[in-house]
Amino acid sequence: MKKEKFVIISNDAMVYDDLEYLKHKFAFKRLMGEGAVVKTLRSIYPTVTYAVHASMITGCYPDKTGVYNNEIDELCVKNSDWRWFRSFNKCKTLLDAAKEKGLVTANVFWPVTGCDKNIDYNIAEYWTQSGNETIFDAFERAGSSKQVIDEIIRPCAHYLVGKERRHPYADDFVFACGAEMIKKFKPDVIVMHPAGIDGLRHSTGVFSDRVNDMLDHTALWTQRIIEAVEEIGEAENTNFIITSDHGQIDVSRWIMPNVELKRRGFIHTDEKGAVTDFDAFIKGVGCSALVYLKDESDKKTYDAVYSALKEMRDIGIYGFSEVFTREEIKQKEHLSGPFSFVLETDGYTSFGSEWTGSIVHQRDFTDYRGGAASHGYLPDKGAQPTFIACGPSFKKGATLERRPIVDLAPTIAKAMGLNLPDADGKPIDEILR
Ligand SMILES: [Zn+2]
Structure with a gap:
């Protein structure tokens, strides 16, 4: 044959x-x-x-x-x-x-x-x-x-x-x-x-x-x-x-959630804006974002960050409508890694990783996360x-x-x-x- x-x-x-x-x-x-x-x-x-x-x-x-x-x-x-x-x-x-x-x-x-x-x-x-x-x-x-x-x-x-x-x-x-x-x-x-x-x-x-x-x-x-x-x-x-x-x-806003983490004291910078220390840092993945902690075993910081993220979700202007813990998202979508939380888009927002400037950034069509449409959201x-x-x-x-x-x-x-x-x-x- x-x-x-x-x-x-x-x-x-x-x-x-x-x-x-x-x-x-x-x-x-x-x-x-x-x-x-x-x-x-x-x-x-x-x-x-x-x-x-x-x-x-x-x-x-x-x-x-x-x-x-x-x-x-x-x-x-x-x-x-x-x-x-x-x-x-x-x-x-x-x-x-x-x-x-x-x-x-x-x-x-x-x-x-x-x-x-x-x-x-x-x-x-x-x-x-x-x-x-x-x-x-x-x-x-x-x-x-x-x-x-x-x-x-x-x-x-x-x-x-x-x-x-x-x-x-x-x-x-x-x-x-x-x-x-x-x-x-x-x-x-x-x-x-x-x-x-x-x-x-x-x-x-x-x-x-x-x-x-x-x-x-x-x-x-x-x-x-x-x-x-x-x-x-x-x-x-x-x-x-x-x-x-x-x-x-299609997305209508490009948001940097780290700007809000910095305002809440979870990211510290020098006068030039470089990060000098952090408790939590968010990596934008287009229409979702991964939240990393510097020390996940620090229960007090874990709880403070989780509570801040849930508060941001409920306020409703930060572009994400769901906060999953790593355990929840492994159970739901077989996703796991060294991050502690995952943020899911509200359906019209994508996320980048910057921590300076305004929380809403100008579109950047050279970045897959920052254009007129994007992906990274839940698969359905x-x-x-x-x-x-x-x-x-x-x-x-x-x-x-x-x-x-x-x-x-x-x-x-x-x-x-x-x-x-x-x-x-x-x-x-x-x-x-
Ligand atoms: Zn692709």
């Missing part, structure tokens, strides 16, 4: 509502017409890209993966490095399982994959860290081999140089690299993560003409990926999975992520309403004959042949 191939594309922030538009475009008409659809996936909490993608590729919730934020746990800074590297994810991935069976693995921009030894051809989602380095330096640090840099990244570099994290240019790079990898290396499984739909939603709102332009762009590039598979003669033998991580909601809110699977492993015409997003990896693993024994999710047998 011929070994089947898998092309897995996560279009960041694509939602089920988009399929109404996309189903008229050539690539999507075909994939939806000949494949199976799970209309909506229930994402994990918080609905942020790195946390969700770690759960999508492992089938595990954040209390197991250890990926519960894009950023690392650095406190008393406005922005931190992101969890770019594979070492942040504590669970076995679909790509680990594929490599165990000797399959050829490839990646373009799937989050939390930097320096992943089980990806043969790897371009991790990563970017230059200073003006002095090139994209080639950056991708080498994130684990791209010399062969990948010379044969894939260099020929596609014109899409990305000077345009990192800008859309649709960065997406042209992702799709172009993906098509080239398929043609050159013929991987058994390739994962890809373009983020243009997400980018346009952040800057123009959840639904807009610019978002639709990006959907057109996505449909055209999806067709080019299908053509790359046809070119190597594997069309009949390949399963295409098109999915996404979360939706977004807003437009929902979706899932299409088309190919020899999947039932034509099977349509399901809703499944947990942690079912994604176990479903693909079962189709590939692989094993993810520790996954929280289950294979979606109704769509498998």
